[in-house]
Amino acid sequence: MAWMRSSAVLTVLVIVIIGGLMQLAVSAAWVSELVIPKPLAILAALAGMLLERSTWDYFFITLSSTLAANFVAVGGGLTIGFCLHFRPTWSKATVPMFAAAFAAPMILLYPIFLVLFGRTQSTIIIMGALTGLIPVVLNTVVALDGVPRYFHAVARSYGCTRWQHMIHVIFPAAASGIFVGIRLGLIYSLVNIIGIEFLINFGGLGYLVSHMYDLFEITKMYAAILLVITVSALFYSVLNWAQRRVNQVSVG
Amino acid sequence: MMGIVQIRLAIVLVMVGIWELIAWSGWLYQEVFPSGLIVLTSVGQLVVDGAFYQHLMVTLVEILVGLLIAIVLGVSTGLLLGVSEQLYRGMDPILVALATIPKIVFFPVIMLLVGIGTESKIAMGALSAYFPIALSSAASVRSVPQVLIDVGRALKLSRWQMARTIYVPAVLPELLTGVRLGLGVCVIGVLLAEIKMSNQGLGFMAIEYYNLFDIPSLYAALLVIFLIAIAINAVIDHLLRVATAHRED
Numbered sequence A: 001m002a003w004m005r006s007s008a009v010l011t012v013l014v015i016v017i018i019g020g021l022m023q024l025a026v027s028a029a030w031v032s033e034l035v036i037p038k039p040l041a042i043l044a045a046l047a048g049m050l051l052e053r054s055t056w057d058y059f060f061i062t063l064s065s066t067l068a069a070n071f072v073a074v075g076g077g078l079t080i081g082f083c084l085h086f087r088p089t090w091s092k093a094t095v096p097m098f099a100a101a102f103a104a105p106m107i108l109l110y111p112i113f114l115v116l117f118g119r120t121q122s123t124i125i126i127m128g129a130l131t132g133l134i135p136v137v138l139n140t141v142v143a144l145d146g147v148p149r150y151f152h153a154v155a156r157s158y159g160c161t162r163w164q165h166m167i168h169v170i171f172p173a174a175a176s177g178i179f180v181g182i183r184l185g186l187i188y189s190l191v192n193i194i195g196i197e198f199l200i201n202f203g204g205l206g207y208l209v210s211h212m213y214d215l216f217e218i219t220k221m222y223a224a225i226l227l228v229i230t231v232s233a234l235f236y237s238v239l240n241w242a243q244r245r246v247n248q249v250s251v252g
Numbered sequence B: 001m002m003g004i005v006q007i008r009l010a011i012v013l014v015m016v017g018i019w020e021l022i023a024w025s026g027w028l029y030q031e032v033f034p035s036g037l038i039v040l041t042s043v044g045q046l047v048v049d050g051a052f053y054q055h056l057m058v059t060l061v062e063i064l065v066g067l068l069i070a071i072v073l074g075v076s077t078g079l080l081l082g083v084s085e086q087l088y089r090g091m092d093p094i095l096v097a098l099a100t101i102p103k104i105v106f107f108p109v110i111m112l113l114v115g116i117g118t119e120s121k122i123a124m125g126a127l128s129a130y131f132p133i134a135l136s137s138a139a140s141v142r143s144v145p146q147v148l149i150d151v152g153r154a155l156k157l158s159r160w161q162m163a164r165t166i167y168v169p170a171v172l173p174e175l176l177t178g179v180r181l182g183l184g185v186c187v188i189g190v191l192l193a194e195i196k197m198s199n200q201g202l203g204f205m206a207i208e209y210y211n212l213f214d215i216p217s218l219y220a221a222l223l224v225i226f227l228i229a230i231a232i233n234a235v236i237d238h239l240l241r242v243a244t245a246h247r248e249d
Helices: A007-027 A039-051 A053-085 A088-103 A106-117 A121-145 A149-157 A162-200 A205-214 A218-249 B004-025 B036-048 B050-083 B085-099 B103-114 B118-142 B146-154 B159-196 B202-211 B215-244
Strands: none
Touching: A007 A039, A007 B085, A039 A053, A039 A218, A053 A088, A053 A121, A053 A162, A053 A205, A053 A218, A088 A121, A088 B004, A088 B215, A106 A121, A106 A162, A106 B159, A106 B202, A106 B215, A121 A162, A149 A162, A162 A205, A162 A218, A162 B103, A162 B159, A205 A218, A205 B103, A218 B085, A218 B103, B004 B036, B036 B215, B050 B085, B050 B118, B050 B159, B050 B202, B050 B215, B085 B118, B103 B118, B103 B159, B118 B159, B146 B159, B159 B202, B159 B215, B202 B215
């Protein structure tokens, strides 16, 4: 069957089967509805929540935190990455430090930021920016260092100025690798922002999940989790699409 | 010209210097920005306190059990997806989508399913570690070179011999990478769950200091937790390197 070869169809089929089994288990009272609500009830709750203005307010709080964190992470990460590329000794000294920080569980430090900046959106944005910045720095340095030497030789032989060399040679050659870092940074920022919102009961979508649990609105809590999954998946898909577009134009 | 070591030393000294300047200047509340010496004293008090080791044991057991559950479930999923093309194409996008979201938002669901005791922290660790292990297992099974399988068949190896001499050595490196990634997120999952809702474990200990506004002890606890998390990763990294050192690509 040709339609069975489509990944999207298969994925929808798997979701429908899992949802159907859950609906059956709850309808047959194998599982308490207080623990797992019926999937159709969750979808109805989600639809209801999407009609409420407050849900969109929570979404825009998460979105604004993510955009602010990403602005700092991408701007700061690219600046540091470019500076390190042109200072090889500093690069050798600091790249292992950035790599160690990347592997370290930064989110566990959130109580420190809570102490320093309070239970505010600043704490969320700073944590998001910090976790997003490191992969941008690392991938920018790796991408710039990885531009083939003969690209530079050709640019010099054409008498390119430093600016032309950067815009027409280095940047297009390194764009794909740099965007890998930006993509990772953006995903890490979003994940950390929603996680911290949940942990400190403050902010947007993460807070919404925690708040619904505190109110014991279980169906709405599941709907809020579904919303988080949908937003994350959409964000991830858009970034993957953007990565493919960058790969197409990158010459590296 | 500064060398690599001097640059690293300078960065650390500048950071410590800025911290101490703020701590001693009184620009910010000293309770919030204690001197490094006060924090180090708190670290000393922490590591000689018997309660610390009780919390540490609880956390380590939760991490270990969570990781074992994730390995069993993740490898099983990976094997299933590895051998069935249709199942792989149907499930992989779901697993990838779920792998990229913050797992801690599932903690309320876990608490509803298994309660708020140690089980919930184990389940949180297992859930966090499950995705990297399942995805890397599936990828590793699918990447076994066909030529190796053909050689095994040509030699008329039994199913057990095929598994022992062809499949396991071929999938092991990537599988172990998944386990290492899984361990990293398992540690985070367990500690965050302890911070959110617990009455024991290192995460609970840290957030209890925050609730009591004992900030030097909070910094000390987080410093120790951070170092333990890094040490666990480093030990596993080393073990994996030793385990796969004999393998020739």
